[in-house]
Every structure is written in structure tokens, then in C-alpha cells.
Amino acid sequence: MGSCLSETELISRFFDFQIPGHWSTQGIGDDCAIVEVGQTRLAITTDTVASGTHFLPDADPFTVGKKSLAVNLSDLAAAGAVPRCFFLSLSLPQTDLKWLEAFSRGLRETAEEFSCPLIGGDTTKTAKIEDKQAPFSITITAIGEVQKGLTRQGAQIGDDIWVSGRVGDAYLALMLRTGQWKGLCTQDVAHAMDCPTPRIALGQFLAHYATACADISDGFLKDLGNILTRSSVGARVNIDDLAVSEALRARSRDERRQAQLAGGDDYELVWTASPQARAAMREFEKTARMQGEPLVLSRVGTIIPDGLILVDNSGCEVMNTFKGFDHFANENV
Ligand SMILES: Nc1ncnc2c1ncn2[C@@H]1O[C@H](COP(=O)(O)OP(=O)(O)O)[C@@H](O)[C@H]1O
Ligand SMILES: Cc1ncc(C[n+]2csc(CCOP(=O)(O)OP(=O)(O)O)c2C)c(N)n1
Numbered sequence: 220m221g222s223c224l225s226e227t228e229l230i231s232r233f234f235d236f237q238i239p240g241h242w243s244t245q246g247i248g249d250d251c252a253i254v255e256v257g258q259t260r261l262a263i264t265t266d267t268v269a270s271g272t273h274f275l276p277d278a279d280p281f282t283v284g285k286k287s288l289a290v291n292l293s294d295l296a297a298a299g300a301v302p303r304c305f306f307l308s309l310s311l312p313q314t315d316l317k318w319l320e321a322f323s324r325g326l327r328e329t330a331e332e333f334s335c336p337l338i339g340g341d342t343t344k345t346a347k348i349e350d351k352q353a354p355f356s357i358t359i360t361a362i363g364e365v366q367k368g369l370t371r372q373g374a375q376i377g378d379d380i381w382v383s384g385r386v387g388d389a390y391l392a393l394m395l396r397t398g399q400w401k402g403l404c405t406q407d408v409a410h411a412m413d414c415p416t417p418r419i420a421l422g423q424f425l426a427h428y429a430t431a432c433a434d435i436s437d438g439f440l441k442d443l444g445n446i447l448t449r450s451s452v453g454a455r456v457n458i459d460d461l462a463v464s465e466a467l468r469a470r471s472r473d474e475r476r477q478a479q480l481a482g483g484d485d486y487e488l489v490w491t492a493s494p495q496a497r498a499a500m501r502e503f504e505k506t507a508r509m510q511g512e513p514l515v516l517s518r519v520g521t522i523i524p525d526g527l528i529l530v531d532n533s534g535c536e537v538m539n540t541f542k543g544f545d546h547f548a549n550e551n552v
């Protein structure tokens with residue numbers, strides 16, 4: 220049976236226990252829990268990806284392996300953490316050796332790229348109920364180390380709002396692949412959905428400059444909204460300042476806005492920082508490009524006392540009708 224609760228309402232109603240413990244943390248609500256263990260500060264996150272919900276049932280298992288870890292590393296990036304290790308829990312309908320071999324190769328490639336060893340996990344079989352096989356799912360818990368650590372809390376009035384990368388292509392890929400939008404899904408666009416790059420180096424750099432940070436998994440406006448709520452501030456954003464790929468630029472204005480503002484699945488970062496940090500941001504961008512990574516950092520707005528004002532390049536205000544991703548958004552009682 221469905222419910223009227225959004226994901227966030229469901230979590231705060233049933234699972235925000237607030238039981239005091241021996242280790243100090245900031246509690247639920249950020250990309251990572253920052254946990255103080257003696258002299259060490261850990262950033263810990265967990266994310267599940269499930270067939271049919273996070274990837275299409277016929278997705279290449281190699282990219283499923285890569286992405287399962289990448290989405291968790293993206294949460295570590297949002298906390299400014301250095302990845303240290305991860306756990307892997309699998310719920311599988313059967314032992315499909317070919318699938319597992321490719322999945323394992325993809326997972327391993329990302330683990331090696333970010334020097335993040337797999338140190339444990341769990342493996343179970345999903346049941347058939349009334350002849351229907353439960354979809355398989357992959358849960359990863361990743362642990363990193365931070366000095367101070369970034370959260371969604373801390374944005375200050377007057378701060379700039381920044382976004383990494385060209386958001387929207389993962390959503391474009393999903394719409395094209397499922398036939399909801401017309402057109403061919405090019406390799407670059409498919410890559411954005413299948414192989415997102417966790418912004419680990421950027422996150423560690425931002426740990427020195429950002430006042431708040433989140434990753435864009437649920438859509439730019441929703442994830443920026445989480446920063447605004449946690450920081451008790453508002454924002455003014457020029458939506459035309461978001462970097463856009465050639466493929467998305469070629470779509471209609473409404474499709475482009477839907478993909479960029481609400482699409483999700485991008486795993487880029489959104490953060491706030493004082494205007495004094497602008498030169499440092501441009502320097503980081505320049506260095507990345509000199510090292511062969513075509514990174515783009517976009518300054519898209521300003522933190523204001525409250526509300527959310529969206530404008531376009533002509534200065535006109537844009538109505539915010541964009542919802543962002545919510546697992547339970549379409550359910551009714
Ligand atoms: N079932 C749950 N029990 C406790 N905390 C949860 C649960 N689901 C999500 N959370 C927490 O709620 C916050 C929002 O979750 P989510 O939007 O999934 O974050 P993220 O996009 O970083 O994965 C996070 O701090 C997460 O740890
Ligand atoms: C088959 C399929 N349907 C829909 C999507 C789009 N999608 C799935 S999950 C998601 C948002 C992120 O997922 P979530 O589980 O909320 O990750 P978290 O925010 O917890 O990191 C999006 C945009 C997809 N990638 N694949």
C-alpha cells in the first residue's frame with residue numbers, strides 16, 4: 220500500500236531516533252555522517268542501487284559495478300573525505316556468473332581508481348513471491364576520513380553558489396532510453412548516466428573553502444534545497460548559469476530545464492563559498508584542465524536570507540515548478 224509521505228518525511232517520522240551514543244556525530248540529514256572516533260574523524264555513507272529503480276534491468280553489469288560504488292564515493296566527496304574502505308551487500312535472485320564477473324570487474328576498477336579497498340559485506344538470495352522475483356539490489360557502505368568535514372549546514376548570506384560539471388545528461392539518457400523523449404542516446408550522454416565520476420579531488424579541495432556542500436543525486440534544486448533548509452537560508456539562482464552539454468542544449472527549453480533543475484542522477488557537487496574564494500575555485504578548475512580533465516565549475520547564484528528566487532539570463536523570474544527525485548513521489552494512500 221502507498222503512503223503520502225515523501226522520502227524525507229518518512230525518514231524523519233520513523234527513523235530519526237536521536238539516541239545519544241558514545242561517538243559524537245551531527246545526526247541524520249547530510250550526505251555523510253561525520254563520526255568522531257578518538258582523534259580520527261570518519262565520514263560514513265550508505266546507498267542502495269536496485270534493478271528497475273536505479274538502473275535499467277538490461278544495464279551493462281560492468282557499469283552497474285562502477286556506478287554502485289561511485290554513488291557512495293560521491294557522498295564522501297560531498298563531505299570532503301578521503302575514501303578509505305567500503306562494504307558490499309548483494310541481494311541476488313540467482314548466481315549469474317557472467318553478470319557477476321562483469322559487475323565485479325567494474326566495481327574493482329572504481330575501487331582501484333580511488334584506492335578504496337572492499338573489506339566486507341553480505342550476500343543473500345532474493346525470494347520469489349507468488350512467482351514474482353524480487354529485483355536485485357546492491358548496497359554499499361563507504362567510509363572515508365576527513366579533517367573537519369563538509370555538511371549541508373553552514374551556508375552564509377552573501378555566499379556564492381557553485382556547481383561542478385554539466386548537470387542534466389544522466390536524466391536525458393534515461394528519457395531517451397525509455398522512449399519518453401525522442402532522439403538517439405549518444406555515447407557521451409549514456410556515459411553520464413552509466414559512469415558518473417565521483418568528485419573526490421574537488422571535495423577534498425572544497426573542504427578548505429566551502430561553507431556547505433551536497434552531491435546532486437536527486438536534482439540540482441532539491442539538493443540545493445537541502446543545503447538551504449539545513450543552513451536556514453535562501454538563494455537566488457540564475458538557471459542559465461548552469462553549464463550545459465551540447466546534447467542537452469539541442470533539446471527544447473522545457474526539457475533542458477527539467478533535466479538540469481530536477482533530473483538527478485548526476486553526482487556532481489553543489490556548494491556555497493565566500494566570494495573571496497572565487498580565485499581559488501578558478502585556480503582549481505584551471506589546474507584540473509591542465510591535467511587533462513575538462514572540469515567546469517559554474518557560479519550560479521547567491522545565498523540570501525530566505526526563499527528561492529530563480530531567474531534566467533534575461534533577468535526574468537522563472538516559476539519553480541520543479542520537483543526533483545523522490546522515491547515515493549507518485550504514491551497515494
Ligand atoms: N532508512 C534510513 N534511516 C536512517 N537515516 C536515513 C535513512 N534513509 C536515509 N537516511 C538519511 O537521511 C538523509 C537523506 O538521505 P538521502 O537523500 O538518501 O541522502 P544521500 O542523497 O546523501 O544519499 C541522509 O543523511 C541519510 O543518511
Ligand atoms: C531505471 C531507472 N529509473 C530511474 C532512474 C533515475 N533515478 C534513479 S535513482 C535517482 C536519484 C538518486 O537515487 P537515490 O536512491 O535517492 O540516491 P541518493 O539520493 O540516496 O544518493 C534517479 C534520478 C534511473 N537512474 N534508472
Ligand SMILES: [Mg+2]
Nearest residue numbers: 265266267436
Ligand atoms: Mg541515500
